[in-house]
Amino acid sequence: MTGVKVLPQAGPPGAESRPMVHAEQVHKSFGSIEVLKGIDLQVRAGEVCCLLGPSGSGKSTFLRCINHLEKINAGWIRVDGELIGYRERGGKLHEMREKEVAAQRRSIGMVFQRFNLFPHMTALDNVAEAPTLVRREKKSAARERAAALLERVGLGDKLGNYPGQLSGGQQQRVAIARALAMKPKLMLFDEPTSALDPELVGEVLDVMKDLARDGMTMIVVTHEIGFAREVGDSLVFMDGGVVVEQGNPREVIADPKHDRTKAFLAKVL
Amino acid sequence: MSLDTETPERARPEPIQAVPVRHPGRWLAVAVIGVLVAMFVHMLVTNKAFNWSFMIDEMFRPPIMAGLRGTIALTICSMLIGITLGIVIAIMRLSENPILRGVSWVYTWFFRAVPRLVLALLFGNLGILWSRIEFGLPFDRQIGALFGVQDFEARLFGFSAMDLLTGFVAGMLALGLSEAAYMAEIVRAGIQSVDEGQTEAAQALGLTRGQIMRRIVLPQAMRVIIPPTGNETIAMLKDTALVAFIPVSTELFFQLKAVGARTFQLFPMYVAACLWYLVLTSVLLVGQYYLERHFSKGVGRSGRAKVKLRGIVAETGGGASKADA
Numbered sequence: 001m002t003g004v005k006v007l008p009q010a011g012p013p014g015a016e017s018r019p020m021v022h023a024e025q026v027h028k029s030f031g032s033i034e035v036l037k038g039i040d041l042q043v044r045a046g047e048v049c050c051l052l053g054p055s056g057s058g059k060s061t062f063l064r065c066i067n068h069l070e071k072i073n074a075g076w077i078r079v080d081g082e083l084i085g086y087r088e089r090g091g092k093l094h095e096m097r098e099k100e101v102a103a104q105r106r107s108i109g110m111v112f113q114r115f116n117l118f119p120h121m122t123a124l125d126n127v128a129e130a131p132t133l134v135r136r137e138k139k140s141a142a143r144e145r146a147a148a149l150l151e152r153v154g155l156g157d158k159l160g161n162y163p164g165q166l167s168g169g170q171q172q173r174v175a176i177a178r179a180l181a182m183k184p185k186l187m188l189f190d191e192p193t194s195a196l197d198p199e200l201v202g203e204v205l206d207v208m209k210d211l212a213r214d215g216m217t218m219i220v221v222t223h224e225i226g227f228a229r230e231v232g233d234s235l236v237f238m239d240g241g242v243v244v245e246q247g248n249p250r251e252v253i254a255d256p257k258h259d260r261t262k263a264f265l266a267k268v269l
Numbered sequence: 270m271s272l273d274t275e276t277p278e279r280a281r282p283e284p285i286q287a288v289p290v291r292h293p294g295r296w297l298a299v300a301v302i303g304v305l306v307a308m309f310v311h312m313l314v315t316n317k318a319f320n321w322s323f324m325i326d327e328m329f330r331p332p333i334m335a336g337l338r339g340t341i342a343l344t345i346c347s348m349l350i351g352i353t354l355g356i357v358i359a360i361m362r363l364s365e366n367p368i369l370r371g372v373s374w375v376y377t378w379f380f381r382a383v384p385r386l387v388l389a390l391l392f393g394n395l396g397i398l399w400s401r402i403e404f405g406l407p408f409d410r411q412i413g414a415l416f417g418v419q420d421f422e423a424r425l426f427g428f429s430a431m432d433l434l435t436g437f438v439a440g441m442l443a444l445g446l447s448e449a450a451y452m453a454e455i456v457r458a459g460i461q462s463v464d465e466g467q468t469e470a471a472q473a474l475g476l477t478r479g480q481i482m483r484r485i486v487l488p489q490a491m492r493v494i495i496p497p498t499g500n501e502t503i504a505m506l507k508d509t510a511l512v513a514f515i516p517v518s519t520e521l522f523f524q525l526k527a528v529g530a531r532t533f534q535l536f537p538m539y540v541a542a543c544l545w546y547l548v549l550t551s552v553l554l555v556g557q558y559y560l561e562r563h564f565s566k567g568v569g570r571s572g573r574a575k576v577k578l579r580g581i582v583a584e585t586g587g588g589a590s591k592a593d594a
């Protein structure tokens with residue numbers, strides 16, 4: 001699971017086309033309300049996929065299904081070839097134990113709209129906590145790496161600050177560093193800039209652009225059309241729990257085919 | 270003030286000099302209370318039943334001091350049991366396993382329904398159920414009989430109930446187990462006060478449920494848990510007097526009562542008990558005041574307060590996990 005390099009040059013046939021994220025017919029209901037009605041999605045390694053859609057269309061829910069924060073009711077999701085949340089044995093699906101689910105989540109980073117930093121820990125400890133606890137790294141090594149990551153997101157001088165002492169943009173950058181500390185092969189962003197004052201959006205987007213440039217596979221729920229156009233490799237437009245339209249972001253934004261996409265883009269542009 | 274800054278050329282107005290409202294009622298109250306206090310003090314000094322010199326002679330004697338130490342030890346031990354078990358029961362109560370939830374509900378129900386005095390007497394007399402308490406294979410005799418072996422026993426070790434359930438241990442269990450039921454409710458409220466997003470963020474990082482509870486949720490819940498725990502500790506200190514009826518002899522109230530009974534001077538000894546509990550409780554109240562002051566500071570966004578808050582959280586968190594181990 002670790003150290004597997006994506007896209008091996010002389011791999012078995014078909015290996016290079018294996019997507020990092022592959023979802024098929026994902027259905028999810030809360031009680032009697034079906035929120036996801038059969039989502040199909042493929043995201044290649046190194047690709048930045050932007051997820052757009054009106055409020056309540058199921059974007060967050062789908063993202064949370066990818067790291068099994070929500071259990072799906074039908075369909076399947078694979079990340080780097082591995083089935084999420086279930087194990088296939090003898091042609092049957094077995095639910096994973098809590099420990100196994102936790103192990104799968106380690107390679108999937110997630111960034112939340114409301115940051116969800118741990119308020120009782122410094123920025124440095126927020127980033128170093130999971131590597132020491134989960135990856136069993138030495139405390140000193142983990143802190144060193146955490147400091148380097150915070151440096152990378154431009155917070156090298158805020159290591160000892162508590163989340164309450166940081167601006168929203170700074171908090172979100174700590175949250176990104178915290179996710180990166182687990183060396184994920186996939187990053188999920190759920191409206192990472194929606195809770196920020198407009199003048200702070202840029203600093204977070206810059207960090208994300210940097211990540212994209214370094215080849216991180218990312219799924220980004222966002223209303224930042226500019227970001228989608230500039231950084232996105234693909235754009236997926238969801239509405240009412242289904243994928244309405246997808247394609248190259250620049251083409252979809254310039255020339256949406258579907259009426260609902262047109263209506264939505266007209267509102268956010 | 271805003272007027273001032275907008276129009277600096279205008280002169281600052283004279284400070285208001287108004288006649289303040291008079292409060293004749295207050296003066297009346299002061300007079301009434303003053304008379305009552307004077308009457309009370311007069312009674313304290315002149316009424317022979319207080320027998321002050323006798324009381325002061327007796328209340329610092331070694332057996333009483335031993336009782337005092339016993340009371341403090343009992344408070345600490347019962348609270349440790351109460352807090353540790355309370356955390357376990359709170360976590361069971363919030364678990365997804367319906368059996369664990371049920372068990373914790375029944376536990377809380379039972380120990381909150383039965384008065385502590387009754388519990389204390391009950392635990393003090395558990396020796397009636399078993400003369401010896403032994404650990405080993407459950408139902409060993411019945412299993413032996415099933416295979417035709419007479420008097421088959423698989424016991425590892427045992428104690429005489431009299432040795433194990435000394436008054437002190439019985440009292441400690443009665444108070445500690447009952448306290449756990451109340452602490453469980455407090456801890457549950459604390460855990461539920463922590464934002465759901467905290468758990469989700471930790472889950473997304475791959476932490477297991479136990480790790481999330483220990484490292485993320487409980488340290489944050491402490492802010493809500495600590496103040497009522499201070500109240501519980503004070504209440505516990507007072508409730509230790511109940512075990513005098515088990516009876517537990519290494520306990521403050523028992524000792525004071527004993528002196529009173531022996532010398533036919535019960536009333537002065539009850540007054541002595543009053544004074545001792547006042548002193549002990551006041552010490553705890555001071556401690557609680559500083560603890561709560563620390564925690565109320567952390568609520569704002571001020572940075573230094575957060576740093577201090579963390580210090581306490583780390584300490585108490587460490588204490589709780591030590592008790593866990």
Ligand SMILES: Nc1ncnc2c1ncn2[C@@H]1O[C@H](COP(=O)(O)OP(=O)(O)OP(=O)(O)O)[C@@H](O)[C@H]1O
Pocket residue numbers: 030035053054055056057058059060061062
């Ligand atoms: N835990 C839940 N229980 C019940 N219903 C839920 C739950 N979570 C989400 N929903 C419902 O699912 C639908 C989709 O929610 P979701 O959060 O995925 O939308 P979204 O596309 O992320 O919207 P937004 O842009 O507002 O974040 C909503 O109607 C919401 O009310």
Ligand SMILES: [Mg+2]
Pocket residue numbers: 059060061190191
């Ligand atoms: Mg959402």
